[in-house]
Structure formats: C-alpha cells, structure tokens
Amino acid sequence: MAKLNPQSNKPVLVVGLGRFGIALSNQLVSQNKEVLAVERDRSLVQKYADMLTHVVEADATDIEALRQVGAQEFDSAVVGVGTSIESSVLIAANLVDLGVSQVWAKAINPTHGKILTRIGCHHVIYPEHDAGVRAAHLVSGQMLDFIKFDDDFAIVKMRPPRELHGKTIDQCQPRRRHKVNVVGVKSPGKDFVYAQPDTLVSAGDTIIVSGDVSQLEYFADHA
Template sequence: MTENRLARGRDVRPPRDPREPRERRPEVDTSAVLVIGLGRFGTALASTLDSLDRRVLGVERDPDLIRTWSGRIPLVEADATNPEALEQLGAREFHTVVVGVGTELEASVLITGNLVDLGIPQIWGKAISAEHGRILERIGAHHVVYPEYDAGQRVAHLVSGKMLDYIEMEDGFTIVKMRPPRELHGFTIAQAQVRKRYGVTIIGVKAPGVAFQYAADETRIDGDDVLIVSGDSSLLERFAARP
C-alpha cells in the first residue's frame, strides 16, 4: 500500500506545501515513543509503554490491524515508507522511534532511512537476521534488536536447568533467577562459599511471602527460595545444572 492513509489518530497535521520553507524542528518530548508496525512485537511494545504512562503512538498501514487495536492503544493509520506521512503525523516530535517492521526488508530500510533524514534522536530497528541488522546500522539506526533470536536464546537457557529467568548483559556477564541447588539448602551465604567454589555471586534472595533482600554473609538459603545470581554465563550454566 503506497498511498498515505491517515484515517484516524493523534498529532496528525495537514500536508505541508513543498514551496514553503521547512519549519523549525518542534520541541521534542524525550519520553515520547513512536512505534511503527503493529505486529506482535510492535503491539507488545506499544501496549506496555502505554501501560507505563509513556506517551506512545502506534503507526500501521494495514487497516485490519488498525481495527484490531483501535481503542486499545493510541494509533494512526499511515504508510511510514512515505516521508510525507511521517511529517504529517508529527514524527519529529518523538525522541524515540521503534521500527517494528521486520519481515518486509524493503519497508524496514525505507522507514529507517526516512527517520534518519528527519533527524530522530533515537532510532530502534527490529531485524530478523544479522544481514538485516547490519543494513539498518549502516543507514543510521542507533540500536538494532533481534527479538526472535534473543527469545530463542533465552528460552534455551531456561529449559536446560533450574533457571527461571536469564539476562545476558555483555562479554558473557549474565544475571539469572533460579532455584538453589540442594547442597545450599539450610546454609548461609558465608557457609555456602558459592563464589569461591563456583565462581558466581549470589546478589539476592527472595523467600516466599518475604520482601527481596540483598545477599549478606548471614543470609540463609532455603529450598523454596529464589536466588538472583550473576557471573559468567558458562559458570552459571554449570551452577544451575547442579541437583
């Protein structure tokens, strides 16, 4: 769909006469996020931001998706591959724009390029492959995410042991939420000597019905506790695999 469609939404402006001088960049709301593409990734992102009381606007060119999400999140129907459409819906007023279009490579690249031309301070792009990600970075995306790959990698770690959650930071440093191995049950942090024996660090302990507490030498570990543990990913894998 190539025609610009702005049937409904917020912050929609009338078309600018190309003979007029371009107006100054409007004041940017640093908390505002524009989400382009309302597939599973885009709608999850937009609805979560909306629930956090962030100023968010979803952009989608598929009228069926517009009807599905109308009234649930702020949105506008438009073809973001058209730079004039981005101008009309006020894209310049947003500090952060997320391009959630992934499967249509040409559209993803065109939209990202349009945002770069508009001088958007923070552009996030969804990529479905390493090659796709490199293209987005080369044309000016500030951040590239790989939702499918990241989710698959995370789930692989979760199904392989006692881990309940897994966050890999960088250079192999990882933070996990996990159940404690049996050998730690009934012992304090000082007695267990986890860092000395396994090379990982227990950051905190959450007991059922008790507020989270940062780990101290005297903190006791029970079988129904949840541990927050940090360290190298390979060491954490071996630690979490203990019975």
Template sequence: MNAPNARASERSEKSKDAGVLVIGLGRFGSSLAMTLDRLGQDVLAIERSPALVAHFSDRLPIVEADASNPEALDQVGAKDFSIAVVGVGTSLEASVLITGNLVDLGTPQIWAKAVSAEHGRILQRIGAHHVVFPESDAGNRVAHLVSGKLLDYIEIEDGFTIVKMRPPKETQGFTIGQSKVSERYGVTIIGVKSPGQEFVYAGNETCISSNDLLVVSGHSDLLERFAARP
C-alpha cells in the same frame, strides 16, 4: 494517509519531545506499544494495514500511514519524537526505508527490529542506534529454561547474565559466606526469596534454605555450571 483516531489527535496537540513513535503493529510492535501506553508513556503508533489500524484503534493512539514514505512521516510530526521504534521486520525493504527516513529526520533514538544478523548489520550501518532481535533473544532465553535448572534468564550484555534458580544442595543450610559460591564458581548471589517472604538482597550472612529461590549474576557459562550442580 488516513485521519488519526481521537486519541492520536489529542496526542498530536501535546509536546512530543518525550514521546515514543512505534511503527508497525505486528506482535512485537503492538506488544511494545500497548505496554508503553499502559505504563503511562506518551505513544503514537503508525500502521499501514487498515485491518490492524481498526483492531487497535480503541486501544492506542494510532495513525494509518505508510512510514516508508518520508512525506507520511512528516505529516504525523515524526521529527518531534525523541524515540522511534521500527517494529517492521517481515519486509526488509520497508524496515530499511523507514529506518533511513528516521535517520534523515534526525530522530535522537532509533530502535529497530531485525530478523537476522545481516538485517541487523544493515540497520546499524544506516544509522539505527539500537537493533533488537526479538525472536532470537526469546529463543536463546527459552533454550536456557527448558532444562528445568533455571527459572528465569536475562542476558544483559557480553555474556553477563542474571538468572533465577533453585539453590544447589551444597548451599542449602549454609550462609553465602560459608558456601563460598563466588570463590568456587565465579558467580554472585545477589538476592534470596524465601516462601512467603519479601525478596532480600543477599550478604555473606544470608542463610539459604532448600525452598528458597536465588537471584544470581555472572557470565552465562559460569551460571550454567553453577546451576548444573545437584
């Protein structure tokens, strides 16, 4: 294991109880680590590739180490972190070994990237608390956007989804109460953004115009049906 950079050394002198350990600085791991760092979260990154360590050394607190080796994790003080994210996905063996090492350390929250359903099941079985599918989730989101009906799409859990969309013609010029969207389509308009105005939470008396943007929640199937209205 190579010596940590200056920011990583400073990081190691602080309490790590609320910190996040990010292992693997591919596209997913590096984006996550830099966003957390920008938000002021206490982050330490571990990467075994010397080239990636050199690339990110002036952007993140980083240590060059092989996290599939339990001794390397012990040397960086991984057991002191309350949250660890395993961003390694291309090597199934490395992903599983690293996650298993974190489980053995008793890390309270382990987030692990998976590249397939089978990979995700293995990670869950060995003790990962949260498994994420970045490529699958991104593909699912984009698939709902390419039709042009939806401007943004976030699936929360079990089909419950929040979308940003333009209002169907049948709602334009009417209040939410008058258009009876909830009764007719089973979805809820939770906010309205008019051009040049602040976002407002929607109520029955909120009037919708053709230029507004709607924030709507509900099951994905019902939202697709509502968004398909002319």
C-alpha cells in the same frame, strides 16, 4: 500529529502493529507510557485504535508521512516491521534522518541487522533469536529467567542449587567457588532482599545471580 500529553514521560513512536509491535505497545501502555503507533494497514488501525494511546494510518516508508505525524518530535522510536526488509530499512533510515535520537528496529536475520546498523539505527533487536537462546537456558536446568548481555555476562533468576540450601551466602562462598554473585533472595511470602554475607538461603527460595554465562550454567546444574 496526534496530541500527546506534555506531562507524559517520554512518549514512544512505534511503527508496525504486527505481533511484535502490538506486544511492545501494550507493554508500554501498561507502564503508563504514551504511544503513537503508525500502521499502514487500515484494519489493524481500526482493531487497535481503542487499545493504544494514539494510532495513525500512514505509510512510514514515506518520510513526509512520518513528518506529518510528528515523528521528528520523538526521542525514541521502534520499527516493528519484520515481514519486509526493504520497508524496515526505509522506515529506520527515515527516522534517523528526522533526528530521532534513539531508533530501535527489529531484525529478522544478521544481514538485516547489519544494514540497520550501517544506516544509523541505534539499537537492533533479534526477537526470535533472543527468545530461542533464552528458552534454551530455561528448559535445560534450574533457571527461571535469563538476561544475557553482549559480553557473555548474564543475570538469571533461578532456584538455589542444593549446596546453598539452609546455608548463608558466606558459608557457601559462591563468588570464590563458582565465580558468580548471588545478588538477591526472594523467600515465599516475603519481600525481595539484596544478598548479604549472613543471608540465609532455603530450598524454596528464588535467587538472582550474576556472572559469566558458562559459570552460571555450571552453578545452576552442578552446584
């Protein structure tokens, strides 16, 4: 196995250096995480060797190859392979069999995701679907960012609706009137603050709001 820093905060194993895998790996490195990337395409290994912590050329569909690079020593692993469902499933199954406690895998469709779940994959990611849903919310109204949870609960970053302009949270009563919570407010040139009843909201502010997706959509577009 490539030698990792024992002081590192939970190194991550990433299998596959396509667009998803390299974006994920670069973000982890920017967060000061050590990454061991496994890729069977030699040209990609050479391309990213100097950009990531460790890059190893290996075929992760072979459990012995994964064992040789020390996959069993990782707590978290991400399968970024998406072009071949068979390869993705084999790699995820290998990581589960090696005892990796948190296996994340990219799925290209619901059937692929169902198979990954049934073989024991702990987290299934649908990047294209999730990006499409997020973009639909962002292009249709005041929302600047959107994170949805499984139970139709979401947290959004947005411009404040007109009825909040120049008023405090207590005056507007968003929880009572719209069933959403204003969590925080960021004014231009000032630090983010958690919203209190007396927090004043201005037209140029950015607010963080949580609640049911349908209530958030109405609040963003009609309040």
